[in-house]
Amino acid sequence: MENGDDLSEQEASDRSVFKSIQDLLKEKLHERAVRILTGLGKHFRHLDKKKNGLLCKADFKQALKVFHLEVPEKDFEDLWLILDINGNDQVDFGEFRRAIFGEMNEYRKTFLQKAYMKLDFTKTGSVSMVDISKCYCAKKHPHVISGHATEEEIKSSFIETLENACSHPHEVSYCEFEDYYEGLSFGISDDEDFITILRNSWGI
Secondary structure (H helix, E strand, C coil): CCCHHHHHHHHHHHHHHHHHHHHHHHHHHHHHCCCCCCCHHHHHHHHHHCCCCCCCCHHHHHHHHHHCCCCCCHHHHHHHHHHHCCCCCCCCCHHHHHHHHHHCHHHHHHHHHHHHHHHHCCCCCCCCCHHHHHHHHHHHHHHHHCCCCCCHHHCCCHHHHHHHHHHCCCCEEEHHHHHHHHHHHHHHHHHHHHHHHHHHHCCC
């Protein structure tokens, strides 16, 4: 029972650290979440020379500085203590990103995976930008409906942002696709609004 209580207290403490940092970064992410999250994803993958998903403390600090997402030193150190379980100065960058930004819930992820599976029907793990462009539909985008933008303008903006997020400009991996929609999800509080965007864009 004592161990159980200790674990609960530790989990509560960890969550408190995560929430503190996430709240701090919300304002900085406002309106820029898609470009920041896709940019960070690309930056992390570029630094990951061993392709094992792990980066050191200095890499993460530098990345946050590059993207103007600095957090107080104590908050960063508290976060690092939580994530660097083995004490080997290496943390999975997916876990790090989820800790500082949070992540979309499983309900949203289910629909995101459906959209990607529709594109990657051969299950190769990547989708050509040509196929992305062919399948993406901007007809029901709010800015198109309101007359503030044309379908072509919205589509071009989407493709440009996605291309910038990709390590290979002609191919989109699931991780890169997810980075884009994690950023989009950040600014949409209602699940059904997010799902509607996916349905309208990809016909799922």
